Amino acid sequence: MFKYKVLDLFAGGGGFSTGFEMVELDGAGFEILRAVEIDEDACKTLELHLGKEKVIKGDITKTEIKQKIITDCKGKVDVIIGGPPCQTFSLAGPSRSGKAEMREALKNDPRNTLYKHFFELVKAIEPRFVVFENVEGIISKEFDQADELNAKQQVAIEVICDELEGLGYYTYLKDRIVDRYQVLNAADFGVPQQRKRVIIIANKHDRLNSLPQKITEDKPVSIKEVISGLPVVLPQLSTETDLLRFNYIFGEFDKSVGKFIDTINGLKDFYREQNEIQSEEFSALIQYVNEAGKKLKKRKYTKEKALKEFIKGYNEKLKPFVNLYKQDYKTYHTSRVHNFRDVIIFSYMRQGTNSAQFIRKDSPVYDGFLDSLYPYDRTKHLDTYVKHSLEKPSNTILSHMQKDGLKFIHPIQPRTFTPYEAAMIQSFPPGHVFCGERNAQYRQIGNAVPPLLAKSIGEAILSMLVDIDAKIAKKNQGLTTSV
Numbered sequence: 001m002f003k004y005k006v007l008d009l010f011a012g013g014g015g016f017s018t019g020f021e022m023v024e025l026d027g028a029g030f031e032i033l034r035a036v037e038i039d040e041d042a043c044k045t046l047e048l049h050l051g052k053e054k055v056i057k058g059d060i061t062k063t064e065i066k067q068k069i070i071t072d073c074k075g076k077v078d079v080i081i082g083g084p085p086c087q088t089f090s091l092a093g094p095s096r097s098g099k100a101e102m103r104e105a106l107k108n109d110p111r112n113t114l115y116k117h118f119f120e121l122v123k124a125i126e127p128r129f130v131v132f133e134n135v136e137g138i139i140s141k142e143f144d145q146a147d148e149l150n151a152k153q154q155v156a157i158e159v160i161c162d163e164l165e166g167l168g169y170y171t172y173l174k175d176r177i178v179d180r181y182q183v184l185n186a187a188d189f190g191v192p193q194q195r196k197r198v199i200i201i202a203n204k205h206d207r208l209n210s211l212p213q214k215i216t217e218d219k220p221v222s223i224k225e226v227i228s229g230l231p232v233v234l235p236q237l238s239t240e241t242d243l244l245r246f247n248y249i250f251g252e253f254d255k256s257v258g259k260f261i262d263t264i265n266g267l268k269d270f271y272r273e274q275n276e277i278q279s280e281e282f283s284a285l286i287q288y289v290n291e292a293g294k295k296l297k298k299r300k301y302t303k304e305k306a307l308k309e310f311i312k313g314y315n316e317k318l319k320p321f322v323n324l325y326k327q328d329y330k331t332y333h334t335s336r337v338h339n340f341r342d343v344i345i346f347s348y349m350r351q352g353t354n355s356a357q358f359i360r361k362d363s364p365v366y367d368g369f370l371d372s373l374y375p376y377d378r379t380k381h382l383d384t385y386v387k388h389s390l391e392k393p394s395n396t397i398l399s400h401m402q403k404d405g406l407k408f409i410h411p412i413q414p415r416t417f418t419p420y421e422a423a424m425i426q427s428f429p430p431g432h433v434f435c436g437e438r439n440a441q442y443r444q445i446g447n448a449v450p451p452l453l454a455k456s457i458g459e460a461i462l463s464m465l466v467d468i469d470a471k472i473a474k475k476n477q478g479l480t481t482s483v
């Protein structure tokens, strides 16, 4: 098969690369010639999938790295793909909601100018196509005009398109009159996730750029389709208890400990339906929580001690299979340790709701019990906890999962998504390995362009390349024949 060559800049754990390498059309496809990345763990992941010789580890802004990229790629690369991190463009985080001094610091963040290095490389290497990917904030029109930083953000997308045009690339799209960029939602491309990203496709052939074809028919893929076949993973529980809330938890036994036990019992039935063979260890754990739970309920005194003992016993029973799937699924399919308050919140919340809903008195899903358990500052954002719905696509998987996963609560298991589940929701192929420890894996997965979205972008470009090259070949043939 003929393979067009690709340079992946800011390659991360290789979402973009993985999708491009999936593309196949009329006997042609793509091969990653080089992938450039600064993060150690992400480089290991890339080396594993692409081969060591294809990965350039280092800082793109450094002259020697740039020089190496140019030496390796000039005259050899057909397409440059990449998503330079642009901190101030993000719609989430301190660039929008942080204090003034934080925003000021961000203004001078060197990461804001990384895109310039991307264009320096485009200029030097002169590929036939360029794909620039970024967060939706890059085109947001909702910024405060009075703020100098935000005024800059408003025009960023145009600056980038102009920059490409200045380098001789055509950014306009088929069937569009004005826009030179597209906002693509991964959910339209077979990815079980709502994730909107801005994509600019640019070519040196003076052609209108093809639009990636949406593949999701009427209903987006649900997370059930990619995660429900995976083995049950339960979290270890920390025994720290916050006394005030502890009393509340104990006073509402059926809603708290009882609900946690019900959740675990429910898993047995759900996975029986899915035909999973239950392990002996899992059955022993279920038996333990039911029996110990009954005893705990009857306790009149020393309740805190009793609850800690219950948790300790549960952790003991969990031990044999807490890391069981670490080996099979090289990307961790293991849970973080959670505190008991959180697993109660996870168990009690309804699928498809968030904490802003359960603590707002005017919300249809307001819940006094959960409201009393909510431990965070109520003057800040209130959607700290988000429980996903099995039948729907997930919210945008974020690299923030490396810090905490509360916005990614599993629909039926009392925990947050494992890295493996996050990778499946990002549409990585089953068994795809990410290197590094759990948080490094979350970071690479959360940062990635979903491979299925990347694949559709690659297909749009490949169809153009194949068409252009067929015409060039025909013309050359005509010339040869007429000679």
Ligand SMILES: C[S@@+](CC[C@H](N)C(=O)[O-])C[C@H]1O[C@@H](n2cnc3c(N)ncnc32)[C@H](O)[C@@H]1O
Residues within 6 Å of the ligand: 010, 011, 012, 013, 014, 015, 016, 017, 036, 037, 038, 039, 042, 058, 059, 060, 061, 082, 083, 084, 085, 114, 444, 447, 448, 449, 450
């Ligand atoms: C949004 S992620 C890219 C994700 C990637 N496109 C994918 O699909 O998996 C941006 C990446 O740029 C890398 N990066 C940031 N600054 C860099 C620099 N100066 N040189 C090289 N890589 C850098 C980060 O480590 C991060 O992995």
